[in-house]
Amino acid sequence: WIETRRSGVRQSRQTRESLREARRNTAAFMSAEKANVFIEIKESTVAKIVGSYGLWDKTTSMFPDVVESPSVAYFFSNIGRTAAIIREISNQLVFLADFPNGADYSIREPFPERPVIMPDKTSDIFVCCMEDAMTVGKCVDFQAQRGAFWFYGYVIFADVFGRQHEWRYRFSYKRGYGGFRLDYFREFTESE
Secondary structure (H helix, E strand, C coil): CHHHHHHHHHHHHHHHHHHHHHHHHHHHHHHHHCCCEEEEEEEECHHHHHHHHCCCCCCHHHCCCECCCCEEEEEEEECCCCCEEEEEEEEEEEEECCCCCCCCCCECCCCCCCCEECCCCECCCEEEECCCCCEHHHHHHHHCCCCEEEEEEEEEEEECCCCEEEEEEEEEECCCCCCCEEEEEEEECCCC
16 A cells, blocks of 8 residues: 555656646747747938927027927837737837836727738838927927937737737937937736
């Protein structure tokens, strides 16, 4: 009887170890094969606008004059090994001295026509326009380094394993940068 019990305990331990190993292998496989979405900026109208209207010879009476709205065109690349299915997108373009701690995130409408991004492919191109009025004064503030453009948002996508991922990003464009620079990119899992 004692030998049978020892054999049962040994088999139970081996089964638990096998299950743990199988879970680790499954997690490693899913991690290696998952979709991995990254954002890329295609073009922006910011430099043209601040270059045209931010000249130093403007009079202060012109500062409230509204100019064309800056925009950013961007897309998502799937650099992973399996397809990504976009579930939700948020994007904002603002002009502020500093990025706010409690930034607002609003869902982008309309939803993309092609929500699936295959491996080594890109999504459709999206355009994000600044919602607040852009003025001559803001252009001058940009040139005087009293403000910056902040392009930020998130993408929520599902992988072929049914797991949901959320990537948040933030780009900044300050005078002297020559364009937008990525300064924050983080994945949030379903448990966070």
